[in-house]
Amino acid sequence: MEKGKLSERILERSVLKQLQGQKGLEGILTKMAAGGDFAALNMEEEEALVTAVASVSSDIEDIGRLAVIKASNNVAVSGADQAGIMLDILLPPDTEESRLKFLIKQAALTAKELETVIIGGHTEITDSVRLPVITATGIGRVKRSMLLGKGSSRPGDDIVMTKWIGLEGSAFIVKERKEELKARFTPALIESLEDMSKELSIIKEARICRENMVHEMHDLSSGGVFAGLWELSKASGLGLVADLKKIDIRQETVELCEYFKINPYELKSSGSLLFTTDRGYEVVERLKEAKIRATVIGKLTDNKDRIIVNEDEERYLDSPRGDEWDKVMTGG
Numbered sequence: 001m002e003k004g005k006l007s008e009r010i011l012e013r014s015v016l017k018q019l020q021g022q023k024g025l026e027g028i029l030t031k032m033a034a035g036g037d038f039a040a041l042n043m044e045e046e047e048a049l050v051t052a053v054a055s056v057s058s059d060i061e062d063i064g065r066l067a068v069i070k071a072s073n074n075v076a077v078s079g080a081d082q083a084g085i086m087l088d089i090l091l092p093p094d095t096e097e098s099r100l101k102f103l104i105k106q107a108a109l110t111a112k113e114l115e116t117v118i119i120g121g122h123t124e125i126t127d128s129v130r131l132p133v134i135t136a137t138g139i140g141r142v143k144r145s146m147l148l149g150k151g152s153s154r155p156g157d158d159i160v161m162t163k164w165i166g167l168e169g170s171a172f173i174v175k176e177r178k179e180e181l182k183a184r185f186t187p188a189l190i191e192s193l194e195d196m197s198k199e200l201s202i203i204k205e206a207r208i209c210r211e212n213m214v215h216e217m218h219d220l221s222s223g224g225v226f227a228g229l230w231e232l233s234k235a236s237g238l239g240l241v242a243d244l245k246k247i248d249i250r251q252e253t254v255e256l257c258e259y260f261k262i263n264p265y266e267l268k269s270s271g272s273l274l275f276t277t278d279r280g281y282e283v284v285e286r287l288k289e290a291k292i293r294a295t296v297i298g299k300l301t302d303n304k305d306r307i308i309v310n311e312d313e314e315r316y317l318d319s320p321r322g323d324e325w326d327k328v329m330t331g332g
Contacts, residue, residue: 071138080140082116158280169267242298
């Protein structure tokens with residue numbers, strides 16, 4: 001495709017046409033069309049509008065799905081219901097139109113799965129990027145009284161984690177390095193790692209947490225569970241003690257991390273929700289009833305210490321140092 005904004009013909013054929021008929025568009029006051037600069041949502045009294053941004057740059061086939069999920073997760077941890085997604089898409093000039101069409105269709109299908117809708121955005125072909133770049137802005141709405149703000153946690157709160165760490169990193173490292181890994185891992189193990197991409201949404205557990213009045217939620221993403229614990233502690237102004245042995249990790253992720261010599265606790269972990277509550281074991285039971293794995297992994301404390309316990313050993317949690325995914329992708 002040629003550089004610059006998409007032609008109206010391509011925009012209509014490969015973008016707007018893919019988004020027609022989405023359920024949920026009735027709440028949008030503007031119509032998606034060439035030349036449209038914004039989207040307007042109808043709001044009720046006593047509601048807050050929540051926005052959250054997620055950016056993904058990769059040549060993997062699932063980039064449209066991943067961007068929508070990550071933006072939706074960021075909205076969900078506020079306690080809000082999804083209202084829509086805006087997509088800003090930058091593609092290199094050698095991108096085929098069929099690739100764009102697939103990307104948009106995939107994003108729209110993912111939005112439907114997550115009970116939200118693509119409401120607009122911007123698409124451009126530019127030689128300033130080597131790989132596709134998608135920035136997804138999630139939009140949500142929530143009663144002001146139900147909005148979960150940072151710093152709502154309290155000393156003594158349980159820290160609970162859902163699912164397993166490293167889901168996102170495991171799934172997409174395999175997609176990027178699949179040919180290399182075929183020589184090391186069985187087809188069944190590779191398939192199991194790829195299937196982790198189906199576990200990346202935290203919307204279902206976030207709704208259960210909201211219904212059970214948890215204090216704060218955080219979607220684990222870049223930097224993994226260690227970065228998530230650090231950020232949770234910093235936002236609340238509290239310390240924490242977390243038990244390494246209680247942080248769930250799948251054996252497939254362990255084997256992948258051993259092969260690349262990376263730390264699974266610092267690996268991208270979208271799909272795992274971290275939250276605080278004074279009723280940790282009770283909320284865990286509610287999640288298990290919904291067939292969502294969850295574990296109490298620690299507690300918040302009334303000091304500033306951030307401590308990781310591993311059997312008889314204790315160490316202080318370091319500040320986030322980036323993500324182990326980057327070491328694999330750059331060969332570092």
